[in-house]
Amino acid sequence: MTGLRAKQKADRNRRILEAAASLFREVGYDSARIEDIAERAEVSVGTFYNYYENKGDILVATVSMEVEEVLESGKAIVENPPATTLDALQALIDQYFDHSLVYLSKEMWRIAMATSIQQPESPFSRRYTELDGRLCDQVSMLVQKLQLRGAVMPGIDAVAVGQMAFNNLNMMFIEFVREEAMTLETLKEHVARQNRPLALLISSPRIQ
Amino acid sequence: MTGLRAKQKADRNRRILEAAASLFREVGYDSARIEDIAERAEVSVGTFYNYYENKGDILVATVSMEVEEVLESGKAIVENPPATTLDALQALIDQYFDHSLVYLSKEMWRIAMATSIQQPESPFSRRYTELDGRLCDQVSMLVQKLQLRGAVMPGIDAVAVGQMAFNNLNMMFIEFVREEAMTLETLKEHVARQNRPLALLISSPRIQ
């Protein structure tokens, strides 16, 4: 069922997304006009709006692709985490943070996050939120894995702990993208300090 | 040095803020046009922009006043918290949540949060962020107080624990305002579950 129409649709979609992503990178979000994006993608302004609900939406789409990569890159660590709770948590979180600024600027993160909060019903916001939920699950799954291994005490609510750790890192990431001057290193240090009490307390005594 | 100019400025500022807050409440953020706000405040559109950088800014200003009240209302609980860590934390957090929807709709929260993330440098975003920091400090201070009382074990990094608890509740609040259908009760339950492991683990054994 790959008719001409479907092929054209996929092609236009790709062109618009690429045009937007490149323009955002070149001139920033605010200076990239829909008209410019449409022109670069060789479609009309109206067509742009056939593919994306609004300007923020296409940025969220771009950022979502990045989050998917982050999620993917986290799998390896959850599969085979470091031995101690502290190291394992920190390894996963640092992985997230390191990945986050490879393709995206702080400005792009800010706008994507803001858009996903402001218009939570738009399709790409939903997608973004869903990916966020998957990241949260990944952290929880790490804690569960550590619990199965015996590194985390039995009886601990691993899901609750994972959610709290994730919400904390997520909020800290928001703080990070808000402050242009804050470095990745500082972010990691702060989160590491915040994680330490929880990580140590849930760990089985002999494993330290 | 209360010249005429200063008095007029304060008066216009108040009128604009009140006009905006009432209009937002009456017709919602999107439908409230700057022109309408200016008209109700009996100033020109240009003057509006002399007092607020943009439309989002004045919403953030409105919301900030609310956050100040929340902060104020939290003081009582920190001064004289419930005996156990779990109860004390939950009392403070529930207080925050209960206060949050008295004057503000979810929509207003969404837009205020989005604006403060998107334009972190604007004066009112800074103010909002600063208030957020004070809320975070308040949670940390509660944990410190519990530690002094002996309810929380010595040796625990109370500040780190407080920050994590705050970041968690803040992120959960974002989730709450994102989902129009989510009730305050559900929010409280989720956060209560997330807090339990941390609260129990940091508590001194005999105090349970």
Added chain:
DNA sequence: AAAAAAGATTGAATGAGTTCAATTTTTAAG
């Protein structure tokens, strides 16, 4: 193959946020 229906594209029109040069008001100086 022609006609009808469905699906997409188009770009001019719309509308709201924002800007800024001209004007007015207030303060300070002479």
Added chain:
DNA sequence: CTTAAAAATTGAACTCATTCAATCTTTTTT
């Protein structure tokens, strides 16, 4: 009191994001 300087106000003009009725393309039906 007059005049100059500083500060604030004003609203028409401008910029974009967004919409939508008309048009064109693709698919389906006969």
